[in-house]
Amino acid sequence: MSRRAADRLKVVLNHLDRSNSASVRSSFTSSQAVSYHPQTLRYTFDTGFLSPEQRIFYEENGFLLIKNLVSEEDIDRFRAEFEHVCKGDVKIPGMVVMRDVAIAKSEFVRDQKAVSKLQDFQDDAELFRYCSLPQILKYVECFTGPNIMAMHTMLINKPPDAGKKTSRHPMHQDLHYFPFRPVDHIVCAWTAMEKVNRQNGCLVVLPGSHKGTLQEHDYPEWEGGVNKMYHGVRNYDPNHPRMHVEMEKGDTLFFHPLLIHGSGMNQTQGFRKAISCHYASADCYYIDVTGTSQENISKEVNEIATRRYGTDISVSFADTWALRGRLVHGERTSL
Numbered sequence: 117m118s119r120r121a122a123d124r125l126k127v128v129l130n131h132l133d134r135s136n137s138a139s140v141r142s143s144f145t146s147s148q149a150v151s152y153h154p155q156t157l158r159y160t161f162d163t164g165f166l167s168p169e170q171r172i173f174y175e176e177n178g179f180l181l182i183k184n185l186v187s188e189e190d191i192d193r194f195r196a197e198f199e200h201v202c203k204g205d206v207k208i209p210g211m212v213v214m215r216d217v218a219i220a221k222s223e224f225v226r227d228q229k230a231v232s233k234l235q236d237f238q239d240d241a242e243l244f245r246y247c248s249l250p251q252i253l254k255y256v257e258c259f260t261g262p263n264i265m266a267m268h269t270m271l272i273n274k275p276p277d278a279g280k281k282t283s284r285h286p287m288h289q290d291l292h293y294f295p296f297r298p299v300d301h302i303v304c305a306w307t308a309m310e311k312v313n314r315q316n317g318c319l320v321v322l323p324g325s326h327k328g329t330l331q332e333h334d335y336p337e338w339e340g341g342v343n344k345m346y347h348g349v350r351n352y353d354p355n356h357p358r359m360h361v362e363m364e365k366g367d368t369l370f371f372h373p374l375l376i377h378g379s380g381m382n383q384t385q386g387f388r389k390a391i392s393c394h395y396a397s398a399d400c401y402y403i404d405v406t407g408t409s410q411e412n413i414s415k416e417v418n419e420i421a422t423r424r425y426g427t428d429i430s431v432s433f434a435d436t437w438a439l440r441g442r443l444v445h446g447e448r449t450s451l
């Protein structure tokens with residue numbers, strides 16, 4: 117080992133001694149120890165908030181689970197607001213209320229109002245409180261730095277599967293939808309609004325897949341149909357080791373936009389609820405996705421934007437994001 121490497125290792129071990137973590141320390145005594153020097157951690161900022169263990173876990177796996185981060189009271193308030201939206205008591209311009217494809221296309225609709233997803237709730241003050249919760253932003257800052265934009269908001273109400281497996285969300289990388297970079301300064305917070313498990317279709321992740329590149333995405337060839345814009349990675353290998361992330365109400369998963377993830381069928385009679393926000397550093401910049409694998413989704417989004425904003429003004433894929441993004445901390449510098 118070179119002198120410089122030995123010095124670096126000493127710094128790392130000192131650092132870890134302070135965290136008093138046996139498990140992490142043992143991983144540092146392996147031959148790869150030096151590659152874990154804080155300066156070489158590429159996915160998180162050292163704000164002093166995350167423990168070295170947490171930073172290394174995210175580095176290796178592309179996600180971080182924080183138990184009990186959002187209070188029961190807050191979640192109950194989000195749930196109540198969601199019910200107001202479903203009943204039509206609250207109408208927010210721009211917010212998309214989506215039904216499951218199997219329900220939308222069925223002749224025998226059990227419950228016309230069965231909403232599978234709310235998208236773009238940035239102008240609903242009550243739901244948007246989720247994106248500004250200080251305990252969430254404290255974590256987000258470790259990934260984005262201090263200037264933080266809430267770019268994409270969703271409340272997912274996964275319906276009981278109607279028998280066609282359409283309640284599944286195919287394995288995908290969220291970056292497919294995003295025309296902004298750099299990728300490492302984007303993070304998703306996903307909070308369980310109730311117990312989520314394999315039965316009701318919890319998140320399924322491929323640990324470490326965030327270290328790969330952005331893959332080509334398309335609609336999976338599912339016999340029972342696929343929801344609008346639910347693209348999946350092409351040539352998905354079902355044999356790749358995967359993990360079912362079971363969570364309790366209030367638990368929050370932070371994950372990298374290249375992490376391959378999806379969710380299984382909801383085999384229960386209840387609607388599985390989660391609320392999420394994609395954050396990005398306001399210092400990120402927009403990219404032109406023309407000629408890239410993202411061109412297919414940008415075309416679909418542009419079709420929806422044309423329906424929403426009309427043809428009088430031309431709204432680009434990047435514009436649709438600039439219009440929806442909201443500053444939640446620091447300064448709106450670029451996005």
Ligand SMILES: CCCCCCCCCCCCCC(=O)SCCNC(=O)CCNC(=O)[C@H](O)C(C)(C)COP(=O)(O)OP(=O)(O)OC[C@H]1O[C@@H](n2cnc3c(N)ncnc32)[C@H](O)[C@@H]1OP(=O)(O)O
Nearest residue numbers: 212214215216217220221293343344345346417420421436
């Ligand atoms: C500004 C642009 C925003 C873009 C969002 C960026 C995405 C970013 C994502 C970020 C990463 C997150 C990753 C993700 O989460 S990706 C999934 C995100 N999904 C979306 O963003 C979809 C947004 N939803 C919509 O635009 C509308 O709700 C649609 C267009 C789907 C329905 O429209 P509307 O509610 O007005 O219904 P309608 O009664 O007039 O029916 C019209 C036609 O549509 C059929 N139908 C109904 N429901 C579905 C369905 N679920 N799947 C397929 N088709 C469906 C229906 O049978 C009928 O077809 P036909 O009978 O004519 O054949």
Ligand SMILES: Nc1ncnc2c1ncn2[C@@H]1O[C@H](COP(=O)(O)OP(=O)(O)OP(=O)(O)O)[C@@H](O)[C@H]1O
Nearest residue numbers: 284285286287314320336348349352378379380381
């Ligand atoms: N061809 C495919 N392309 C992309 N994603 C897929 C494909 N097949 C399955 N998936 C995804 O893999 C994940 C797991 O699928 P599945 O429905 O088997 O759920 P599960 O949790 O394994 O359920 P079960 O407990 O019944 O096995 C889901 O996100 C699903 O949408």
Ligand SMILES: O=C(O)CCC(=O)C(=O)O
Nearest residue numbers: 272274285290378379390
């Ligand atoms: O809540 C889920 O089922 C997963 C949703 C998801 O990954 C997404 O909408 O990008």
Ligand SMILES: [Fe+2]
Nearest residue numbers: 288289290377
């Ligand atoms: Fe996703």
Ligand SMILES: [Mg+2]
Nearest residue numbers: 320354380381
């Ligand atoms: Mg399965």
